[in-house]
Amino acid sequence: MTESVEAGRDAESVSKFVESFAAQLVEAGMQRMAARVFAALLASDKGVLTSAELSEQLQISPAAVSGAVRYLAQTHMVSREREPGSRRERYRVHGDQWYEALTNREAVLKRWEAALREGVNSLGGDTPAGRRLAETLAFFEFIEGEVAAMMERWRVHREKTFGQG
Amino acid sequence: MTESVEAGRDAESVSKFVESFAAQLVEAGMQRMAARVFAALLASDKGVLTSAELSEQLQISPAAVSGAVRYLAQTHMVSREREPGSRRERYRVHGDQWYEALTNREAVLKRWEAALREGVNSLGGDTPAGRRLAETLAFFEFIEGEVAAMMERWRVHREKTFGQG
DNA sequence: CGCTTCTTTCAGAAATTTGTGAAGTTAAGG
DNA sequence: CCTTAACTTCACAAATTTCTGAAAGAAGCG
Numbered sequence: 409m410t411e412s413v414e415a416g417r418d419a420e421s422v423s424k425f426v427e428s429f430a431a432q433l434v435e436a437g438m439q440r441m442a443a444r445v446f447a448a449l450l451a452s453d454k455g456v457l458t459s460a461e462l463s464e465q466l467q468i469s470p471a472a473v474s475g476a477v478r479y480l481a482q483t484h485m486v487s488r489e490r491e492p493g494s495r496r497e498r499y500r501v502h503g504d505q506w507y508e509a510l511t512n513r514e515a516v517l518k519r520w521e522a523a524l525r526e527g528v529n530s531l532g533g534d535t536p537a538g539r540r541l542a543e544t545l546a547f548f549e550f551i552e553g554e555v556a557a558m559m560e561r562w563r564v565h566r567e568k569t570f571g572q573g
Numbered sequence: 574m575t576e577s578v579e580a581g582r583d584a585e586s587v588s589k590f591v592e593s594f595a596a597q598l599v600e601a602g603m604q605r606m607a608a609r610v611f612a613a614l615l616a617s618d619k620g621v622l623t624s625a626e627l628s629e630q631l632q633i634s635p636a637a638v639s640g641a642v643r644y645l646a647q648t649h650m651v652s653r654e655r656e657p658g659s660r661r662e663r664y665r666v667h668g669d670q671w672y673e674a675l676t677n678r679e680a681v682l683k684r685w686e687a688a689l690r691e692g693v694n695s696l697g698g699d700t701p702a703g704r705r706l707a708e709t710l711a712f713f714e715f716i717e718g719e720v721a722a723m724m725e726r727w728r729v730h731r732e733k734t735f736g737q738g
Numbered sequence: 739c740g741c742t743t744c745t746t747t748c749a750g751a752a753a754t755t756t757g758t759g760a761a762g763t764t765a766a767g768g
Numbered sequence: 769c770c771t772t773a774a775c776t777t778c779a780c781a782a783a784t785t786t787c788t789g790a791a792a793g794a795a796g797c798g
Contacts, residue, residue: 429685429688451705455701519600526593546731562719566708
């Protein structure tokens with residue numbers, strides 16, 4: 409049974425990767441279960457897993473999968489699809505979609521900018537503190553524009569290197 | 574005493590900004606006290622405050638200031654300086670230095686890359702999952718290069734707009 | 739229309755994180 | 769060299785977060 413041995417080795421390698429990559433994501437601020445689910449999807453063959461598969465592979469309750477997936481879907485890091493003619497749901501990492509989710513953070517930037525704008529207004533643009541805040545605001549506005557261009561360059565670069573994945 | 578009234582209004586405006594900006598940083602994953610200390614420094618006139626000033630303004634214990642500052646210094650978002658001839662320490666936000674710290678996350682990227690590289694190796698670059706990980710890795714490597722260039726462009730842009738701050 | 743299967747929600751237990759007071763450490767100033 | 773002012777570390781209490789089992793909610797299928 410070469411295959412089952414292969415599968416066994418695979419499972420272990422996969423698990424090792426999943427846990428170590430998830431740990432890094434957690435350290436960067438992501439919820440633990442979300443990180444593990446995401447890493448598991450990344451390391452899956454098709455980039456797609458069902459709730460049951462995730463639950464078993466990660467040894468967590470269906471409830472935990474549900475919570476993790478809700479978070480990941482909200483932040484556009486995975487998408488959910490219904491298996492046609494079944495109650496099963498499948499969760500997928502899209503090749504490029506999640507890059508944007510991970511780097512984009514447009515919503516986050518916008519909120520930071522709003523808070524800064526208010527600060528500039530209430531402290532006054534002519535005070536030292538006001539000027540510092542205004543400059544910070546300008547920085548984020550600058551970044552926001554740059555990110556879009558950067559992602560475009562990535563897409564070009566990616567296609568050259570990997571072909572249309 | 575117009576000045577004290579001014580100062581009073583100021584204190585309230587400052588506090589309002591500090592708390593709302595800090596809240597956004599917290600939501601993005603920063604520790605609460607670190608976020609508040611950082612926002613307070615940003616909104617201060619000189620960009621410098623002592624431990625005691627932070628402790629009083631934010632209504633937190635010296636221990637909390639100490640912890641927050643340690644984190645912020647480690648991540649290069651503030652620097653610490655000794656007031657000459659005094660046991661007081663002063664904490665400062667540097668004009669440009671902290672932008673990079675906040676956005677750069679080079680160390681984080683490096684660790685993600687390491688975890689991905691291991692994943693590619695152990696799963697094999699010829700498997701579907703391995704290819705997905707390799708592509709993700711390539712993405713981070715790409716980003717890492719781009720960020721440096723982007724910061725350089727920001728410096729140019731900034732100087733044009735604000736003069737050498 | 740009810741049965742069955744899968745997912746979600748919810749309350750609570752467990753673990754983790756956070757902030758404080760108190761003791762400890764360092765260094766200026768007499 | 770002692771005193772004192774300032775920062776740091778540590779142990780603990782409080783608050784928050786996280787994950788689970790159980791119950792409720794959808795949706796296919798007979």
